Amino acid sequence: xxxxxxxxxxxxxxxxxxxxxSRDLAQHQAFVMWLQDHLGxxxxxxxxxxxxxxxKGQVFFAIEKNLDLSTRGxxxxxxxxxxxxxxxxxxxxxxxCRLKSVDVRRAxxxxxxxxxxQSFDLVTIINTCHEIPPKALAGLLFDSIAxxxxxxxxxxxxxxxxxxxxxxLGALTWSRPEIDELTKALVATMSPADGAVATxxxxxxxxxxxxxxxxxxxxxxxxxxxxxxxxxxxxxAKVTNQIxxxxxxxxxxxLEVLTTHGAATANELVDMQRSLHDLxxxxxxxxxx
Numbered sequence: 446x447x448x449x450x451x452x453x454x455x456x457x458x459x460x461x462x463x464x465x466x467s468r469d470l471a472q473h474q475a476f477v478m479w480l481q482d483h484l485g486x487x488x489x490x491x492x493x494x495x496x497x498x499x500x501k502g503q504v505f506f507a508i509e510k511n512l513d514l515s516t517r518g519x520x521x522x523x524x525x526x527x528x529x530x531x532x533x534x535x536x537x538x539x540x541x542c543r544l545k546s547v548d549v550r551r552a553x554x555x556x557x558x559x560x561x562x563q564s565f566d567l568v569t570i571i572n573t574c575h576e577i578p579p580k581a582l583a584g585l586l587f588d589s590i591a592x593x594x595x596x597x598x599x600x601x602x603x604x605x606x607x608x609x610x611x612x613x614l615g616a617l618t619w620s621r622p623e624i625d626e627l628t629k630a631l632v633a634t635m636s637p638a639d640g641a642v643a644t645x646x647x648x649x650x651x652x653x654x655x656x657x658x659x660x661x662x663x664x665x666x667x668x669x670x671x672x673x674x675x676x677x678x679x680x681x682a683k684v685t686n687q688i689x690x691x692x693x694x695x696x697x698x699x700l701e702v703l704t705t706h707g708a709a710t711a712n713e714l715v716d717m718q719r720s721l722h723d724l725x726x727x728x729x730x731x732x733x734x
Contacts, residue, residue: 494565555584573603
């Protein structure tokens with residue numbers, strides 16, 4: 446009998462989240478500048494924000510320092526994370542910012558049914574995609590898009606590689622071209638206009654990262670999104686499997702070279718460690734339900 450598909454755990458044990466008021470993360474700086482622009486102006490509007498994988502609320506250090514009290518008071522915040530420790534920390538930080546409203550809940554990111562019927566001006570998925578089971582990522586992205594208000598936006602950001610001293614067993618990172626390919630396959634049935642999906646690359650001192658925006662106003666689905674979910678996920682599943690197979694071949698090729706010739710440099714030792722982590726993550730991903 447062959448290996449049976451398994452349901453992956455919702456939380457990776459090695460998952461970590463930053464909570465350090467002395468650190469200004471680059472992705473948060475860019476995000477807070479966007480908030481300043483969106484919430485400013487002559488007739489500032491409130492913002493409903495869904496933060497998926499909210500971690501320990503690190504972003505609120507930047508929000509508290511850079512947005513005045515009246516601006517923060519226009520943010521209606523909903524945070525979701527799979528860790529009780531994380532949600533407790535986020536709730537504390539968000540309440541300290543005195544937002545318009547705060548709702549932080551522990552829930553699986555692969556099942557957002559508790560949010561059904563709501564809509565948000567902004568949905569964020571920051572430094573989280575590498576912890577989502579790879580075959581479940583398209584579902585998370587689709588459900589995030591489905592929760593957007595008519596003018597809403599989805600912002601996702603993550604590392605292309607985890608720092609060499611912070612590898613997480615079971616985690617699988619995505620490159621910018623891979624996330625671009627997956628997201629565009631996912632929305633292809635939604636009649637996307639040019640610019641509906643935009644991606645970028647960011648070089649940091651310890652890693653490179655990608656960002657991705659989806660603009661709901663530039664998607665013109667022929668049916669309600671709920672009726673398109675299965676079709677969209679089937680298209681995305683084909684691309685996901687292609688990406689995983691390409692990644693598996695690349696990792697095997699790297700390990701074959703290192704097995705034959707050895708790791709002669711510090712960089713090659715890091716490549717070996719990364720490749721072994723990726724091999725395990727890819728093996729798990731291939732056997733997901």
